[in-house]
Amino acid sequence: MFSKACEYGLRATIYIAEQSLSGRKTSLKEIAGSIASPESFTSKILQQLSRSEIIHSDKGPTGGFSMNPHQLETVKLSSIVAAIDGDHIYKGCGLGLEQCNEKKPCPLHDQFKGIRDELKSMLETTSVKELALGLKGGLTMLKR
Amino acid sequence: MFSKACEYGLRATIYIAEQSLSGRKTSLKEIAGSIASPESFTSKILQQLSRSEIIHSDKGPTGGFSMNPHQLETVKLSSIVAAIDGDHIYKGCGLGLEQCNEKKPCPLHDQFKGIRDELKSMLETTSVKELALGLKGGLTMLKR
């Protein structure tokens, strides 16, 4: 469904959100450890998220990653997926035609569009914060 | 969503079904031309589909690919996706955890499961034949 990079990005952001909700900054090391992802690869992804203003980063001692109140309030999963995987999943044709086109649909268009649009709307309406709250409450987990 | 191999496999199978419904065998060359896919890569995929008994192939002159009445009647999209991409898309965790687990869910589980299951059921209920009929009727297309 999503690329590895995107999966790590989603998990990392949810973890950072949880920590921020508890008033803590967190480091690359701690994040990678908490979501079971390769540290240096995760670093690249956090850089992308930081440049996309989805998370915030500080250098130096006492530095680390965090989300500010505005980010916690506004960031939806769709922003993360778009930043890392692009919008192919939202707009792409299920059979891989160059672009999806209502007027010249592929044979799967009718059946596929509904599901693709539901996925889109789920990602657009689900906030990182609400998922972080489930994590915080111990109801859910980010690694096996 | 699906791998390139799987997209080609779906398009190829729908094309073969259309031809078989019209009583024609079709060759690798014709298939690749009709679905705009790389010929030799498509060949590998057709081999997989043939081994999985999703399509039928004949060697030699007058040879080619086709679907027999039984295949036309029973093959669903889910068989093709399973044969090429495996069952990850049906069973996998949206956040990439090793396995999806109701009892120890990831934060996205509740929102994701519904969509994943809908996709699964769409693929399991949609037959290649019905998509081929739309193609045949000129309502849909397999390349841009």
Next chain:
DNA sequence: ATAATAATGGATAAATTTATCCATTATTAT
């Protein structure tokens, strides 16, 4: 039997994604 034809299968190559390494930059505390 022979030639022609079309799929098959094995060996590679190219492209992309995933992952690692390490020097540099910014920041903090002493």
Next chain:
DNA sequence: ATAATAATGGATAAATTTATCCATTATTAT
């Protein structure tokens, strides 16, 4: 100023996916 710390960014490497090439096999028609 200096040392310590943590993110950044660039250069690569490993792994996987996508793609190509070509000799072999099976089949058909002559």
